[in-house]
Amino acid sequence: SSELTQDPAVSVALGQTVTIICQGDCLRTYSASWYQQRPGQTPVLVMYDKNKRPSGIPDRFSGSASGGTASLTITGAQAEDEADYYCNSRDRSGSRVVFGGGTQLTVL
Amino acid sequence: EVQLVESGGGVVQPGGSLRLSCAASGFTFDHYSMHWVRQAPGKGLEWVSVTNGQGGARKYADSVEGRFIISRDNSKNALYLQMKSLRSEDTAFYYCAKEHSSGWPAIDYWGRGTLVTVS
Numbered sequence: 239s240s241e242l243t244q245d246p247a248v249s250v251a252l253g254q255t256v257t258i259i260c261q262g263d264c265l266r267t268y269s270a271s272w273y274q275q276r277p278g279q280t281p282v283l284v285m286y287d288k289n290k291r292p293s294g295i296p297d298r299f300s301g302s303a304s305g306g307t308a309s310l311t312i313t314g315a316q317a318e319d320e321a322d323y324y325c326n327s328r329d330r331s332g333s334r335v336v337f338g339g340g341t342q343l344t345v346l
Numbered sequence: 347e348v349q350l351v352e353s354g355g356g357v358v359q360p361g362g363s364l365r366l367s368c369a370a371s372g373f374t375f376d377h378y379s380m381h382w383v384r385q386a387p388g389k390g391l392e393w394v395s396v397t398n399g400q401g402g403a404r405k406y407a408d409s410v411e412g413r414f415i416i417s418r419d420n421s422k423n424a425l426y427l428q429m430k431s432l433r434s435e436d437t438a439f440y441y442c443a444k445e446h447s448s449g450w451p452a453i454d455y456w457g458r459g460t461l462v463t464v465s
Contacts, residue, residue: 268451271446271451271452271453273391273453275391280441280456280457280458280459281391281441281453281456283446283452283453283454286446286448286452286454287448287452290448292446292454322390324390324391326391326393326451326453327451328450328451333405334393334396334405334406334407335381335393335396335450335451336393336451337383337390337391337392337393338390339390340390340391
């Protein structure tokens with residue numbers, strides 16, 4: 239089992255706000271990054287160092303963390319945000335990388 | 347423009363070996379750690395291995411430790427993954443990936459992947 243846990247699926251109505259959660263003890267020490275993967279495409283970094291957005295990522299994406307939980311929030315979800323979202327971080331030893339199992343986001 | 351192009355995937359029998367390559371361009375290759383990440387068809391992302399910019403430090407997921415070796419040739423801007431004792435559960439798309447400038451585990455560029463099928 240993964241050191242990072244995500245809900246398998248989440249849905250949101252078009253234009254509403256959704257938060258995707260990633261949980262793990264390693265997040266008490268290390269920051270999470272988040273990736274968006276649309277069907278048939280490679281992952282895209284949407285958040286790093288807990289709450290930093292790479293250039294080109296819309297500002298409706300935001301990140302936060304508290305204790306052993308990292309969160310990715312989409313404020314005003316758009317149809318194009320429908321995708322799988324993965325978190326990752328260092329593991330508890332700090333020497334390896336772990337990914338969460340992914341959350342499939344459906345925009346209704 | 348950063349480009350990562352994997353090659354070397356294919357069909358291999360259980361117990362067999364395969365060597366993946368990744369040609370990198372568009373950035374100063376030896377300044378960045380590089381990763382291999384895999385994804386079984388229809389499944390989630392699984393981190394495989396990382397090597398630092400000079401290639402002297404390497405780490406592996408428990409699932410591949412002792413069977414896979416990551417290496418790089420900075421003179422050729424190339425990353426490799428030597429895989430042996432392959433198992434059916436190693437079947438996946440293998441992505442070459444570059445660490446973000448803030449450091450790993452953030453990954454800012456991914457190749458398109460090469461498919462390894464163990465059957």
